[in-house]
Amino acid sequence: MEQDHVTRPLSSARSVSPGSPVRRQSLRWFATNQVYHAAIFVIPTKERLSNYYPVPLPASFIAHHSSLITQSVSRIDPLPESQASDDLKAAWARHIADYPGSRITNMKATLSHSPLAFDVYMQWYPLYQAVIGLVGNRLAYLFAHAISDGSDCPLCTMFFRKIIIDHGEKPEALVLTDDEQTLLRFGSEMARNKGEVPADLYQAVARRHTAAELVILVAFAGQMIATNVFNNALEVEVDPYLAPYYPVTNPT
DSSP, X not given: OTTOEEEOOGGGGSOOOTXXXXXXXXXXXXXXXXXXXXXXXXXXXXXXXXXXXXXXXXXXXXHHHHHHTTTOOOSSOOOOGGGOOHHHHHHHHHHHHHSTTOOOOHHHHHHTTSHHHHHHHTTHHHHHHHHHHHHOHHHHHHHHHHHHHHTTOHHHHHHHHHHHHHTTXXXXXXXEOHHHHHHHHHHHHHHHTTTOOOHHHHHHHHTXXXXXXXXXHHHHHHHHXXXXXXXXXXXXXXXXXXXXXXXEEOOO
16 A cells, blocks of 8 residues: 555654543553553453553453443442333333344443433444445544544543544554645644644645535534533543453553
8 A cells, every 4th residue: 555654643643641530531641751551451351462562461450440430430330231111121122133243341331321422422433334335434433433432532532542443453553645635734733733634635625525524524523522511521430341452551
């Protein structure tokens, strides 16, 4: 691929103010002087150990960092299934049936305190399917990851980090074409700057898409940002199943 190049993660271009308050959520993004620390890895499952760590990590280290995810306290507890109405349980079942592989996550259970809010936010899924139809599966989840990272949403960034890693890539060392990098910058800029995108960046994306396609891309970005805002505002707890994908600095 003539245009392919290895790029740093989009978040590595963001400066992190030393005086800025640390988020209260359990997930911490380790950034210093506008770049990630030299070694960032994921907490491995057994089969991924050799792919990410040069030496095995102590079980106590893995257990400690995995437990951090469950130490945060959401501002609103997810709705327990025991308190869900029959109509809500039916809505959950339809959602899982319509989108195989999905589950009722902490975010969805929190949204479920308002069935209307749950229904509205689940429209993310058909928009995401439309984005896949435009740019393909890989670029769709990378686009969503770039938006979530631009929004500084730990939960959503972790969700898409899992997808990236499960597809055999490292989020810190993606290989992207110039066109792919442009689309990811487009998503990141929308999230970082409240929708404001430099004219040259917009034109670069617009040259490759019709008006209808641009509407889908921007509408999805808006829905993704809304999801990021919901999780950040309520500090929704990162789901335990995401623990193996937690980014941590290499232990010394």
